[in-house]
Amino acid sequence: MKCGLKTLAAAALLIWPLSVGAGVYEDMMHAIEIDDQRTVAELLRRGFDVNTTTKQGESLLLLAARSGKPSVVQTLLAARPNLNARNAHGETALMHAALKGRDDIVKLLLNAGAQVNHPGWTPLMYAAVNNHIDVAQLLITRGANVNAPAQNGTTALMMAAREGHLPMVLLLLEHGADVNYTSAFGYNALNVALDRGRREIAEVLIRAGARR
Numbered sequence: 177m178k179c180g181l182k183t184l185a186a187a188a189l190l191i192w193p194l195s196v197g198a199g200v201y202e203d204m205m206h207a208i209e210i211d212d213q214r215t216v217a218e219l220l221r222r223g224f225d226v227n228t229t230t231k232q233g234e235s236l237l238l239l240a241a242r243s244g245k246p247s248v249v250q251t252l253l254a255a256r257p258n259l260n261a262r263n264a265h266g267e268t269a270l271m272h273a274a275l276k277g278r279d280d281i282v283k284l285l286l287n288a289g290a291q292v293n294h295p296g297w298t299p300l301m302y303a304a305v306n307n308h309i310d311v312a313q314l315l316i317t318r319g320a321n322v323n324a325p326a327q328n329g330t331t332a333l334m335m336a337a338r339e340g341h342l343p344m345v346l347l348l349l350e351h352g353a354d355v356n357y358t359s360a361f362g363y364n365a366l367n368v369a370l371d372r373g374r375r376e377i378a379e380v381l382i383r384a385g386a387r388r
Contacts, residue, residue: 200224208240213247226255235261235269242272246280259290266296274299274315277308282315292318297326304332304348307341312348322353329359337369337377345377355386 204224207215220226229235237257240248249269253259260268270290273281282299286292292299292315300320303311312332316322325331333353336344345365349355358364366386369378378386 201228204228204236205230205239208236208245208248209243211245211248213245213251216248217251220251220255226252226257227261229261229263232264234263237261238263238267238269238272241269241278241281241285242276244276244278244281246278246284249281249284253284253288259285259288260294268294268299270299271297271302274308274311275302275306277303277306277311279308279310279314282311286314286318292320293324295327298324298332300324301326301330301332301335304335304341304344305339307336307339307344309343309347312344316347316351322348322351323357325357325359329361329363331357331365333357333365334359334363334368337365337374337381338372340372340374340377342377342380345380349380349384355381355384 200219204216204219206212207219226236230239235257237249237252237259238261240252259270262268268290270282270285270292273285298320300312300315300322301324303315312320322332331353333345333348333355336348353365355366356364364386366378366381366388369375369381370388
């Protein structure tokens with residue numbers, strides 16, 4: 177009788193005791209990579225620290241969110257991880273889910289209490305970069321500050337204008353984005369749109385009251 181890889185992995189976990197060695201770490205990383213929720217759950221049950229990070233400082237939750245594994249995300253959330261752990265670039269699991277447009281994972285993280293607003297780059301900005309309208313709407317519904325600036329003064333509206341995402345620009349304006357917000361470096365959404373040759377977006381911003 178043939179056994180699947182997941183069944184064999186789960187059986188091995190029941191036979192051999194959990195250790196903190198590199199082998200168990202690699203087992204967890206592989207289980208997340210192949211969406212093996214059963215093995216992830218068993219490793220956690222046997223004592224694997226849900227807040228373990230990679231050498232790059234990325235949490236298990238961030239890895240699962242970025243790779244689009246909702247069942248693994250759910251399993252990790254049940255173990256009560258640090259929802260807002262950041263990697264070396266200041267990114268959270270919610271930010272990566274927003275960047276990928278995974279509204280299913282965004283919902284899971286928000287329902288668990290992940291932060292929508294925090295200093296620096298935000299999940300809404302990450303959604304704006306790739307024009308993920310559904311995710312942006314969800315984040316705004318959950319209280320995302322549409323005018324929050326990143327460290328360099330960039331806002332979600334500026335990111336949408338820069339990338340040429342008219343639907344995102346319209347959504348943000350509809351929800352109160354400040355069309356004339358100017359960074360400490362003296363640029364605003366209209367400047368960004370003009371610099372990138374986004375004429376249609378520039379016209380929309382001007383009609384909304386943007387000043388050069």
